[in-house]
Amino acid sequence: MSQLSRRLSRLLNMVPYFAANPGISAAEAAAELGVTTTQLMSDLNQLWMCGLPGYGPGDLIDLSFSEESIQVTFSAGIDRPLRLTSTEATALLVALRSLVEMPGTADPTAVQGAIAKIESAAGTAAGGTHAAPPVEPEDPIAATVRAAVGRGRALDLTYFSASRDAVTRRVVDPVRIVLMDNHSYLQAWCRQAEGVRMFRFDRIDAATELDEPARPPQEALDDSHVTDLFHDDDTLPQARLAVAADHAWVMDYYPMTDVRVAADGSIEASMRYGSLEWMARLMAGFGLGVRVLGPEELSVAVRSRASAALAAYSQSADGSTSG
Template identity: 55%
Template sequence: MTSVSTRLVRLLNMVPYFQANPRITYDEAAIDLGVTVDQLREDLTQLFLCGLPGYGPGDLIDFEMDGTTIEVTFSAGMDHPLRLTSPEATGILVALRALLEVPGMVDPAAARSAIAKIESAAGTASGQEGGVAAASDEPAPVESSAAAAVRSAVRDDHALSIDYYSASHDVLTTRVVDPIRVVLVGDHSYLEAWCRSAEGVRLFRFDRIVDARELEERSAPPEPAVAAGPDTSLFDGDPSLPSATLLIEPSASWMFDYYPLRVERELADGTCEATMTYASDAWMARFVLGFGSGVRVLEPQSLVERVREAAVAALKAYELGGAEVGG
């Protein structure tokens, strides 16, 4: 899989290239563009979905292809040099900087380079070279070795061995997976992959991949799993697992960044009601008690009673221990 920035540059240049080389063959174009014929066909399919607002027939880029040659029949304006207005450049910069904060989505060095180039062009046009130069010299964010290994394996279609922390089960497991794609759900990036041990598609959150090692063997997820598109069923809850409704105080709101919670509603005082699936009542009771008064169980009642009993037992043990020390 080609990096996003590299492919974007190629796509932006393809229409002018084909206009300058009408009726060029697939093999010749692939050599000139430095890609395989299969990748060229994939790029052309992508371009068929691009065009002018309206995005209907007559608005999208179009080609005439007779099986062996390619010719542009409608360029949708992409035959002109790309020129960004100030708002457009600002929007792209904001998006690129946001992607830099999400592990695994882009190559940090490539994104930083793109940011520097856009800033430089915008600064030159507005006469602000001094401020832009300082921004352009910013180093690329440091990418974790695990995130880099995952991104490389997705790009090169290699299998991965990962050490993964499961928050709902409170365990660290090692498994071999066949990467499919990197997806963004909410504020987090996930590796979607075929898990060989589970024999199914799973989503692995990047910040819970403790370690990752790219393997020499090719990634080989089942074709139906690849064709099915991103599987976000994790966020709908596993119907085979129990689900708890929690009342979360603002002081414990950081837990949304680390645990698979779904916000149901926000209250006027800043607290939130959220649901969370879990593997066992014993684990969930320990989990909730660890937050003290910051988290309270609303449902199910069986879990409410279990947490209450555990809290009472802990207080009795504390009082007994204090009495023994005092005696």
């Protein structure tokens, strides 16, 4: 929807809103409508010039307004808020239900309340006859992170880093919560790394809101960081991997960079790791699905693990035969 269309929709809904709340102040109305007082007063001045074709007395919307009090004296027939079509209501319901499943994005109780209201207003055309599923209590960690973002407070996080195979504790300055690839992430300035990092909600083991304001530097507020899910830490060793087409799902679970997809669907990609032993164990577990192209020390470690596993199976088989 264009900016002009959004404003038109807002203007048309303001008339029944102010008709239902006569005498409300500009500050109160702006807070409820989610706009600034300046924007609200601009909208009211625009509304004053709207009305039915002809645009003469008795056709234009008439308002009496100041920052202290706003009142509709003539609505020009716009007495009810705009109605959602069944398609719009269904799309909105689907989006709201997906929010309930994404930790940290919204208060599940509030979302479920909005769903109930939309279903009641939209009726059966939007699926309103289906019983709403029970709302699960919000995860305490997700609630803490969401609250800190909303209040602009710093966070003390305990976080599992997949690339390092380690749990670390760090203080971060939250920027925003984003949804990518069906996961919720906290985008924040990490004071330890002195850079923007993305923290996946299901890997945050503990979160404590600190009694100090978040102060991310200006560079951290750049929207370009939103898609930078996995910062390439050049202090860590890097493996070059060949991923079979039927193991492409690996890319959804581990941070990969410099990805190249071949015509047959196979993939070459690079992955940082913090522990040679952990990386060798991970690669051995993928079998033929993922091959190590380098470095050599990692290839040797994977072959050693595979050989040890084969030897263990041979010993087991020999023991069974002799028994």
